[in-house]
Amino acid sequence: MDEERISRFREPKGILRVIGNLTLCGVPLLSILAILNLPAYFSLSFHLHQWVAIIYGLTLSSTFIFVRASRKIRSENVPLYDIIFSAVSLFCFFYLGILYEEIMIEVGLLKTHRILLGVLAITVTLEAIRRVAGYAFLFIIIFFILLALFLSNLPLGLKGVSWKNLSNYLYVDPQGIIGVPVIVSSTVVLVFILFGQMINKIGLGDFFNDVATSLLGKYRGGQAKVAVFASSLFGMISGSAVANVVTTGTFTIPLMKKAGYRPFYAGAVEAVSSTGGQIMPPIMGASAFIMATFLGIPYAKVALAAIVPAILYYFAVFVQVDLEAAKLNLKGMEKGKIPSLLGTLKRSWIISLPFFLLIYLLFVKKLEAEHAGIYTTGFAFVLGYLVLKKLRIRSIFPVLSECGKFFIEIAITCAGAGILIGVLSITGLAFSFSTLLVNLAGGKLIPLLLLTAGGAVILGMGMPATGSYLLMVTLAAPALIQLGIEPILAHFFVFYYAVLSFLTPPVCLAVYAAAAIAEDNMLKTAYQAMKLGIVAYIVPFIFIFKPSLLLVGSFLEILESILFGIIGVTILAIAVEGYLFRELKIWVRTLLFFSGLTVMIPGIIYDILGLSISVPVIVYEFLQRRRVK
Secondary structure (H helix, E strand, C coil), X not given: CHHHHHHXXXXXXXXXXXXXXXXXXXXXXXXXXXXXXXXXXXXXXXXXXXXXXXXXXXXXXXXXXXXXXXXXXXXXXXXXXXXXXXXXHHHHHXXXXXXXXXXXXXXXXXXXXXXXXHHHHHHHHXXXXXXXXXXXXXXXXXXXXXXXXXXXXXXXXXXXXXXXXXXXXXXXXXXXXXXXXXXXXXXXXXXXXXXXXXXXXXXXXXXXXXXXXXXXXXXXXXXXXXHHHHHHHHHHHHCCHHHHHHHHHHHHHHHHHHHCCCHHHHHHHHHHHHHHHHHCCCCCCHHHHHHHHHHCCCHHHHHHHCHHHHHHHHHHHHHHHHHHHHHHCCCCCCHHHCCCHHHHHHHHHHHHXXXXXXXXHHHHCCCCHHHHHHHHHHHHHHHHHHHCCXXXXXXXXXHHHHHHHHHHHHHHHHHHHHHHHHHHHHHCHHHHHHHHHHHHCCCCHHHHHHHHHHHHHHHHCCCXXXXXXXXXHHHCHXXXXXXXXXXXXXXXXXXXXHHHHHCCCCCCHHHHHHHHHHXXXXXXXXXXXXXXXXXXXXXXXXXXXXXXHHCCCXXXXXXXXXXXXHHHHHXXXXXXXXXXXXXXXXXXHHHHXXXXXXXXXXXXXXXXXXXXXXXXXXXXXXXXXXXXX
């Protein structure tokens, strides 16, 4: 984490540091004001877009203060050009926020000053994207902007857009920079980042780790099982695979190596467990909140739909690390190093109250996610201040500042996605691209799914999962829906493969971080991570044809999906790990792999067929092991 901060972030000195931190503190505070609509109590009226424009302006301005123009620059001093970029960012989006209603009345008029501001707003946003999200995402955005400008010269039957119209549209239109991605991230996502920061301050991360250790530490390979469980819990509240790796991995990876796991295997376990936090309810990554908005459904419904695939994902990882421990004859943790579960709960149970309050508000009271997040954040602060004595009034400022800094990457990525969505909307390219995908797939669903999955993983390389999801959900999800797939299934399909870009080489950011901590080869770690995360590559294809995996269907259909899903992923995990009662021969692994896939395919006939292959093979392996003994 320190190395990442040195290479990307700087800590300004003097007055700029004070201004920068105050700006970051203002970001979550304004978000809370906007969500609760507090000015209304004083008979003041503000449109949500006004709030969001100002929040984004503060975030963009902070980016140039805290994020270096190049990783090679080591100086903590903020150069003049960054101060200019910061001031331009503030002016462009404060102007948009303050005069929003007046601008909307004359939105179609191409006023010179607004065109100029639009060009400046796009320019500083692109520079921020280069610094925060990398060149891959930047080049994709620039490609689509150029495509929009020169579309008339291509044989696609679409009309291009002048740079004046495009800059005005992207700057002021609700489908431009300040579009749905930035609106959702500046409200719901930002609140949950603040919630995560607050509960970490009161010690919930340590509590999760102690509970995981007390439950699983004594079993064979307990160190890896603790890593999987603790990282899944921490990942739910961090929302970032890389942040999760560098936070929990510094503890879990050395522990696994010391227990006897090979370094690349230990790194892969942490990378997979941390990445899974983005698909694990109740608090998932930023993409899940945006998905709820796109689908027009409560976030709680998205979280509920994600439960079964997430459980299958982590269950498969548990099975594999257990079999690896059996293969290497590893023991559990020393008894003296395992905390008592009852002692941990008795001593620290109160720390978990904000987490369970959030679940209650989301799934029982069915509050909107952003309001549930604000109430639980407030409760966590009161708990930490009055009961746990871990927080003081002055503690709120570092929490707010860290929240704002953590939000930078998400906000800038979402702004880039807003530019893409705006370009696709104003040119009609979104519809044309969906039609092109359907034609490339020959109107067949399986080829279209393969194209979509490959596109999400490839485009996700080197860019945040949110950016990959937003790009592919705009380009590919309409094509899937066009072929009859339910919208929620199409969105989840894209979402899963966007997240998997963190594990899939050559650019797999979670694996890079884990391999560095494990001090082993990145490609070896990535290959092992793909094996451990095999379920995440397969399950999206399954739930497209078996919606009951997303809790869509009757009770019996859902029960059958869960039961045979667990059986199927267990068989797959055995096949991939290559060990059961002994080392498995390649023909046995092949049979088990395809039988596991068959069990997961919808239909009782496939369940019976898969079991009729796997059960005799497993019995044969058991008997062979006994004969050897």
